Amino acid sequence: DAGVIQSPRHEVTEMGQEVTLRCKPISGHDYLFWYRQTMMRGLELLIYFNNNVPIDDSGMPEDRFSAKMPNASFSTLKIQPSEPRDSAVYFCASSSRTGPNTEAFFGQGTRLTVV
Amino acid sequence: AQKITQTQPGMFVQEKEAVTLDCTYDTSDPSYGLFWYKQPSSGEMIFLIYQGSYDQQNATEGRYSLNFQKARKSANLVISASQLGDSAMYFCAMRAYSGTYKYIFGTGTRLKVLA
DSSP, X not given: OOOOEXXXXXXXXXXXXOEEEEEEOOTTOOEEEEEEEETTTEEEEEEEEETTEEXXXXXXXXXXXXXXXXXXXXXXXXXXXXXXXXXXXXXXXXXXXXXXXXOOEEOOOEEEEEO | OOEEEOXXXXXXXXXXXXXXXXXXXXXXXXXXXXXXXXXXXXXXXXXXXXXETTOSSOOEXXXXXXXXXXXXXXXXXXXXXXXXXXXXXXXXXXXXXXSSOOEEEOOOEEEEEEX
């Protein structure tokens, strides 16, 4: 299996621009998670999906952030407009089952820099 | 509320020695899973080991073992025979059901193995 695939790996954009991060989960996994990692706040859960349906978006920082999962093999995280404080590493992760005994598999992350 | 606490921001260990990374957790759910991840300087999140709340024995995976003390709500990671390649950030995580099946992470411990 190829694992969780994120693109792009690095993104540099100017403040005010729209940014779209992409994620392909492991085939057959029902859960997809978006995390943001910064030095100050560590790993924060932004949103997660179960069977393509958003379940918990309480971590989405503000209306500038949106996430979609149109099908089982693809998800996007969009920031519009982007701000310098959005600079972080964004991780996508997937897991296979409901229940506490399943690990999450992470993608390589997207390092976003907003200048 | 669910919470993971890692109180050691940084640790040093001599090569070939054992080291314990601390993790305490809090949840009211009787069924939960505890996980450890490694994040090397390259940035990816690597799953190391899992412990279920109902498991009678401590989990082991090669040089990694999990010292699970349920009454104390601790799930410490023990790395035996440390290697230079073990230098990384280590995260403790928990998955339980409190309305949602999200993973929550601690703030991490940065381990440096000395030659």
